[in-house]
Amino acid sequence: KQEVTQIPAALSVPEGENLVLNCSFTDSAIYNLQWFRQDPGKGLTSLLLIQSSQREQTSGRLNASLDKSSGRSTLYIAASQPGDSATYLCAVRAGSGNTGKLIFGQGTTLQVKP
């Protein structure tokens, strides 16, 4: 059974700092991995999608890497800003038969202090 873990559960950093969020998964047989952002009481916004054949994806100040063999992904945020404060969730698409089911981690809640 696929399990997704995110460490730490919460993180507080001063503005301008570079930071790394971690995601690990137990079954390396994934189709892709996606990072989401969730603001309090809101839905999910997709940040980056990494296909199983890819090693990383970049969007602006965000860079996500994927190491399938070790079951790990990281989300790197450069020059953090108070507006980056949110919960960040990673999810893997797993399962056979192309069902599209996402298995989520519980998220890392990030606070960037001005």
Added chain:
Amino acid sequence: DAMVIQNPRYQVTQFGKPVTLSCSQTLNHNVMYWYQQKSSQAPKLLFHYYDKDFNNEADTPDNFQSRRPNTSFCFLDIRSPGLGDAAMYLCATSRVRGADTQYFGPGTRLTVL
């Protein structure tokens, strides 16, 4: 422009009183998903539709049902809500079930009194 719309954003119901949550999409995507997210927990897939084909997760309680009358709309029906069903309900879509991005709506926060 909103692509995945959920109504209402907040829903209050009484214990045992049936409730329906609505999701619509302007993306013309084939797949629509319903997730349940309890406080401080990971979203959990309840079921999904691939076109008209309904796919229920094995551990989704019978209390939860879904309807998809057309490509654009999908409904989540909770027949007899219990206190444990209070959660954020998230609707998502994707073009296909394959290696594709899922687009999420803003969610409906359900409170059960």
